Amino acid sequence: MDTRVEIIVYDGFDELDAVGPYEVFEMAEENGADLDTSLVTLLETDRITAAHGLRLEPEGTLSRDDPADIVVVPGGGWNDRRPVGARAEAERGAIPEALRDLHAAGTTVAGVCTGGMLLARAGLTEGRPSVTHRGALDELHASGANVVDARVVDDGDVVTAGGITSGLDLALHLVERVAGEAVAEDVAAQMEYDRRGDVIEAED
Amino acid sequence: MDTRVEIIVYDGFDELDAVGPYEVFEMAEENGADLDTSLVTLLETDRITAAHGLRLEPEGTLSRDDPADIVVVPGGGWNDRRPVGARAEAERGAIPEALRDLHAAGTTVAGVCTGGMLLARAGLTEGRPSVTHRGALDELHASGANVVDARVVDDGDVVTAGGITSGLDLALHLVERVAGEAVAEDVAAQMEYDRRGDVIEAED
Numbered sequence: 001m002d003t004r005v006e007i008i009v010y011d012g013f014d015e016l017d018a019v020g021p022y023e024v025f026e027m028a029e030e031n032g033a034d035l036d037t038s039l040v041t042l043l044e045t046d047r048i049t050a051a052h053g054l055r056l057e058p059e060g061t062l063s064r065d066d067p068a069d070i071v072v073v074p075g076g077g078w079n080d081r082r083p084v085g086a087r088a089e090a091e092r093g094a095i096p097e098a099l100r101d102l103h104a105a106g107t108t109v110a111g112v113c114t115g116g117m118l119l120a121r122a123g124l125t126e127g128r129p130s131v132t133h134r135g136a137l138d139e140l141h142a143s144g145a146n147v148v149d150a151r152v153v154d155d156g157d158v159v160t161a162g163g164i165t166s167g168l169d170l171a172l173h174l175v176e177r178v179a180g181e182a183v184a185e186d187v188a189a190q191m192e193y194d195r196r197g198d199v200i201e202a203e204d
Numbered sequence: 205m206d207t208r209v210e211i212i213v214y215d216g217f218d219e220l221d222a223v224g225p226y227e228v229f230e231m232a233e234e235n236g237a238d239l240d241t242s243l244v245t246l247l248e249t250d251r252i253t254a255a256h257g258l259r260l261e262p263e264g265t266l267s268r269d270d271p272a273d274i275v276v277v278p279g280g281g282w283n284d285r286r287p288v289g290a291r292a293e294a295e296r297g298a299i300p301e302a303l304r305d306l307h308a309a310g311t312t313v314a315g316v317c318t319g320g321m322l323l324a325r326a327g328l329t330e331g332r333p334s335v336t337h338r339g340a341l342d343e344l345h346a347s348g349a350n351v352v353d354a355r356v357v358d359d360g361d362v363v364t365a366g367g368i369t370s371g372l373d374l375a376l377h378l379v380e381r382v383a384g385e386a387v388a389e390d391v392a393a394q395m396e397y398d399r400r401g402d403v404i405e406a407e408d
Contacts, residue, residue, distance in 0.1 A: 013224050016224065020259065022218065022219065023218075023220045027256070054223065054243070055260060056260045057251065057261070134396065135394075163394065164227075164397070165396040168369070191368040192355075192369055193368070193369040194398075
């Protein structure tokens, strides 16, 4: 059965935080991985405007009754405290609440960049090894997380990455988990991307 | 005066080929570079569907009467000969023709990935140092280009990059040309991206 991946987008999300992993998962699928990836929103909408102005049309809404296996959460606008973006979503609370529910139901949650702060707001990184964009590490620490200096931190059902382009390594790591190293290496080669090796897998 | 950058998108373009450079240029602007970047299409349309399914709303059309300083051309779907994408655009000819006109009018054309094959089809890489996605190097060579083994090849008004993620390095290199090394380094740091050093600048 396909591993379902949902990447949740919202107004003010950082373009690459989401599109990087999206392309990695889609290419893994083209390379034989049993994945089904979509860009979704919390509530139905025709259009999302990202942090730098990219306007995209989402493919559907976040599955709640039949949760995805993996939900990827991009960041955006956190460090410069933009009125629209990850910080605003953390304050609003609806996305963190949905993430908490999905995690409780067994979904692996994956934060890219300051998407990790939305996991923190959901209480999902408390006491757990995790990372976020460099500019938000102090806040992640203050939230009670066990901050780890790595590009990707895999703590099983909570996976986090550093800033922006770290999302490529997070997605390649998840592809490796789901479909094996060969597929991840093929995707990285096709993207002409040199994977960064510092993936920390937390011990159980 | 702002340096105007237009990134031309078309059905079947590779998401990261375009969104990577877009985010680099937008972040450079936030870091003080006098840049004005937009995602455009050749003809007016409400929606473009990229190679892996991302649907986006372009910001306008390619400037013809008052050309941009830099036009970035993503690739997509070339190597697997998709019916929609860079190969189809090369055969159709309208984008290559526009690129030839813009280049003749003084615009710097920048090909990312198999976007370089659209420059080749326009005759702009003939006898000139250039590169494209690994999977299309033979075709680039056969088109009469002087293929160079590098991630980014800067031949002045024709700049080309290797596959997909090479577009990040191409854009950072162009930011460096326009706004200096410090801005490019700041953007790379904020994106937590390790720039790849092999930028070949062709000698005049």
